[in-house]
Amino acid sequence: MNNQNLEKSLYDLITETSTNLPKDVRRAIKKAKEAENAGTRAAMSLDTIANNIKMAEDNVSPICQDTGLPTFKVYTPVGVNQLEIKAAIKKAIAATTADAKLRPNSVDSLTGKNSGDNLGDGVPVMKFEQWENDYITIKLILKGGGCENKNIQYSLPCELDGLGRAGRDLDGIRKCILHSVYQAQGQGCSAGFIGVGIGGDRSSGYDLAKEQLFRHVEDTNSNPDLAQLEEYVVKTANTFGIGTMGFGGEATLLGCKIGVMHRIPASFYVSVAYNCWAYRRMAIDLDAQTGEIIKWHYQEGEKIAFADEAAATTEDTTTDVIELTAPITEEQIRALKVGDVVSITGRMYTGRDAIHHHLMSHDAPVDLNGQIIYHCGPVMAKDKEGNWTVKAAGPTTSIREEPYQGDIMKKFGIRAVIGKGGMGPKTLAALQEHGGVYLNAIGGAAQYYADCIKGVDGVDLMEFGIPEAMWHLNVEKFTAVVTMDSHGKSLHADVDKSSLEKLALHAERVF
Numbered sequence: 288m289n290n291q292n293l294e295k296s297l298y299d300l301i302t303e304t305s306t307n308l309p310k311d312v313r314r315a316i317k318k319a320k321e322a323e324n325a326g327t328r329a330a331m332s333l334d335t336i337a338n339n340i341k342m343a344e345d346n347v348s349p350i351c352q353d354t355g356l357p358t359f360k361v362y363t364p365v366g367v368n369q370l371e372i373k374a375a376i377k378k379a380i381a382a383t384t385a386d387a388k389l390r391p392n393s394v395d396s397l398t399g400k401n402s403g404d405n406l407g408d409g410v411p412v413m414k415f416e417q418w419e420n421d422y423i424t425i426k427l428i429l430k431g432g433g434c435e436n437k438n439i440q441y442s443l444p445c446e447l448d449g450l451g452r453a454g455r456d457l458d459g460i461r462k463c464i465l466h467s468v469y470q471a472q473g474q475g476c477s478a479g480f481i482g483v484g485i486g487g488d489r490s491s492g493y494d495l496a497k498e499q500l501f502r503h504v505e506d507t508n509s510n511p512d513l514a515q516l517e518e519y520v521v522k523t524a525n526t527f528g529i530g531t532m533g534f535g536g537e538a539t540l541l542g543c544k545i546g547v548m549h550r551i552p553a554s555f556y557v558s559v560a561y562n563c564w565a566y567r568r569m570a571i572d573l574d575a576q577t578g579e580i581i582k583w584h585y586q587e588g589e590k591i592a593f594a595d596e597a598a599a600t601t602e603d604t605t606t607d608v609i610e611l612t613a614p615i616t617e618e619q620i621r622a623l624k625v626g627d628v629v630s631i632t633g634r635m636y637t638g639r640d641a642i643h644h645h646l647m648s649h650d651a652p653v654d655l656n657g658q659i660i661y662h663c664g665p666v667m668a669k670d671k672e673g674n675w676t677v678k679a680a681g682p683t684t685s686i687r688e689e690p691y692q693g694d695i696m697k698k699f700g701i702r703a704v705i706g707k708g709g710m711g712p713k714t715l716a717a718l719q720e721h722g723g724v725y726l727n728a729i730g731g732a733a734q735y736y737a738d739c740i741k742g743v744d745g746v747d748l749m750e751f752g753i754p755e756a757m758w759h760l761n762v763e764k765f766t767a768v769v770t771m772d773s774h775g776k777s778l779h780a781d782v783d784k785s786s787l788e789k790l791a792l793h794a795e796r797v798f
């Protein structure tokens with residue numbers, strides 16, 4: 288095979304997957320937008336998401352800054368050299384990372400060192416199968432960490448919050464799947480898609496679940512029982528009121544695909560792979576002789592361009608927006624209430640897992656008194672003059688900082704943190720005691736927020752790698768919603784409680 292062609296085809300596959308959301312996913316998002324009531328936070332979020340999808344395509348830049356753990360599934364005719372394909376995949380991964388189509392996402396699990404090029408032990412994931420066809424198919428999924436963390440595996444029989452006993456039958460499976468959507472709340476950037484694997488062992492069950500994520504959103508399961516269950520799950524989950532980003536609303540789940548395999552007598556697993564709305568998967572067919580692309584998958588039907596949404600995003604809500612510029616006073620913070628929309632102009636500092644851990648036992652590299660911390664690991668590029676530019680910069684899941692956040696806010700006088708998915712009781716208590724606020728940004732809207740960042744004024748702790756460093760950002764009109772305030776109120780706690788009540792309505796046998 289021509290290796291240059293093969294590398295080019297793979298480069299194009301990776302770039303397309305990271306930057307251009309497939310047609311079937313776009314249609315599902317459009318449907319969600321249509322179901323949402325105008326003027327709600329959920330509708331506003333979906334406008335931002337739609338706008339972001341368009342911006343990513345136009346800029347040929349990542350839809351979300353977390354470009355995930357690249358996972359390739361390759362089907363080859365007998366006789367094709369799979370080692371050559373492996374080598375080409377690695378080259379294409381490094382090249383697309385250098386061109387900021389992927390974030391450097393591969394971290395040594397023991398030392399914490401980022402390899403910088405998305406390569407590492409076992410990374411990217413590459414799985415090969417042979418087949419009788421005379422062409423090659425390569426599938427790629429870029430599944431981010433926030434939704435990956437919301438995957439869940441049930442071992443039947445089990446007891447579930449709200450639903451009671453899930454037994455070893457179709458109805459027990461039904462309960463597990465409904466519970467999986469509830470437990471994800473907004474943290475995996477809902478509205479999401481789930482792949483479910485019934486049976487197998489712990490690893491093959493998850494593999495089967497992830498395999499389902501390559502199915503078309505609009506297909507119908509060939510097993511009539513599972514087809515019925517898929518339809519039931521989507522319909523029922525959308526009554527939970529979790530909504531986009533967990534803000535409440537009509538659209539919680541955009542797709543459910545279920546696969547089944549045999550199991551051994553003692554084990555009965557239901558494995559659920561949760562994927563965010565930024566459902567980035569694509570596939571190509573290659574000519575096995577030339578290595579050139581002969582077909583792109585997921586091309587059927589209408590392509591929603593989301594051109595109209597671009598103008599609508601948050602612009603028309605400016606009347607209700609509260610302007611904030613750091614340093615922020617305690618008085619300003621105490622005036623904010625859950626539901627307020629704020630627009631930030633000026634300085635903010637990024638800080639995520641490594642920074643929070645570090646700040647517990649070290650001084651901050653800058654004065655954080657009155658400042659804003661943004662839970663964000665951006666995609667960055669250096670321009671010709673050696674200046675950093677932000678290529679993608681949406682929020683990361685905040686709950687991971689729950690053990691540290693309250694202490695760090697108090698220790699350094701931080702007044703606001705921005706992230707997504709909300710935080711827990713420890714942070715809520717600290718916000719009340721210290722005078723702080725939690726701001727929820729729209730997860731995955733990495734192009735939208737990158738556009739709000741007008742400059743990079745500095746960076747500290749680069750030894751943690753690009754996603755984990757503390758970037759000093761100069762922002763303009765960065766919009767976010769107050770979802771936890773200094774008066775003990777949390778939208779996340781409210782939505783969790785009400786969605787559990789809705790879940791519990793489905794404890795009776797259905798199948």
Ligand SMILES: O=C(O)C[C@H](O)C(=O)O
Pocket residue numbers: 352353431432433434474475663664681682683684685730
């Ligand atoms: O790592 C990130 O930037 C985000 C992550 O995918 C998340 O959802 O928390």
Ligand code: SF4
Pocket residue numbers: 351352353354430431432433434474475476563564565681682683684730731732
């Ligand atoms: S930030 Fe949200 S959209 Fe991006 S990868 Fe994580 S879960 Fe997905």
